[in-house]
């Protein structure tokens with residue numbers, strides 16, 4: 543049995559700048575084996591986590607033992623308030639604060655079912671961590687009211703910029719130092735025609751989402767979505783699953799690297815209104831109407847808004863259209879999509895379809911009938927042999 547020493551604890555917490563985080567895990571000793579509780583489920587961490595900038599400031603906060611969240615699936619308003627208190631406690635960087643690196647917080651969620659009635663708002667420099675061994679569930683109440691179960695950049699109601707756009711708590715490209723890991727987020731109790739959304743993730747760099755399962759309605763006409771991200775300058779995501787919804791991931795941002803994602807039963811698995819450059823690896827899409835939905839903007843280089851997409855070691859299966867795009871621009875990389883080791887199987891209409899309805903990328907086994915296949919083969923020569931598996935290994 544693998545034994546990990548508490549040095550792991552020191553190592554992980556030292557992700558925070560050492561000048562801010564002065565305690566380490568000095569009071570803990572011992573080792574853990576595979577069946578032991580997740581190491582963060584230890585209320586002793588709270589008293590150990592101190593800031594050298596603010597006396598009494600706690601970096602580590604346990605939503606149950608420190609703030610009284612119940613996590614029994616029913617205490618909705620109470621749990622929402624307790625979680626938001628765990629986040630905001632100690633004079634942190636919330637609305638009106640441009641940015642701060644001296645008030646970080648790790649908010650730990652022990653296992654449980656936390657019913658949420660209004661958005662959980664992670665302040666600047668917040669990490670939300672669930673118990674890795676038994677992921678806590680954040681369950682949107684049927685009457686949930688707000689943009690998303692977790693809202694990383696709230697809009698200020700009633701305020702607009704001169705150009706008519708919304709005003710956020712933080713500037714989207716400057717919304718740094720955030721992560722969320724080890725959760726199940728379930729919006730299926732909300733009516734399918736409500737915009738039930740898991741995470742509003744309008745963030746900049748040093749941000750990540752890891753190991754999160756999103757559950758949405760797959761009723762016809764569903765408006766649910768896993769992640770909604772309209773702009774920003776990210777970022778990294780990995781090990782995410784999405785089931786149901788109008789959109790698994792609705793992602794517009796300058797750039798992101800995203801790997802190990804499984805999306806099933808969504809209308810559009812991935813939708814992009816705009817981007818500069820996205821890298822995707824090991825994306826598994828099945829039983830959706832559209833896989834990558836990049837069909838946005840105009841048809842000229844100047845007006846086309848989504849493009850610059852690299853997809854590696856991925857598979858799209860049992861789906862209507864694999865990739866829907868605007869058009870590639872002659873002689874530029876505008877609107878370019880690079881596919882490296884991407885398998886299409888049981889695609890109904892087109893592996894890749896452009897705005898004119900023409901389908902491209904006639905892969906071996908393509909049996910689509912839509913849109914006048916232009917005969918461009920995905921594999922100009924023989925298909926790679928042996929093909930890589932989903933992890934990229936031959």
Ligand SMILES: *[C@@H]1O[C@H](CO)[C@@H](O)[C@H](O)[C@H]1NC(C)=O
Pocket residue numbers: 579580583584585607652653673676
């Ligand atoms: C987490 O810690 C609490 C005490 O703080 C304990 O009651 C609970 O059983 C622990 N749960 C797990 C899953 O380790």
Ligand SMILES: *[C@@H]1O[C@H](CO)[C@@H](O)[C@H](O)[C@H]1NC(C)=O
Pocket residue numbers: 706707708709714772773
């Ligand atoms: C980000 O997108 C939202 C929604 O489209 C918009 O209101 C806001 O103005 C955008 N922000 C910037 C800086 O472009």
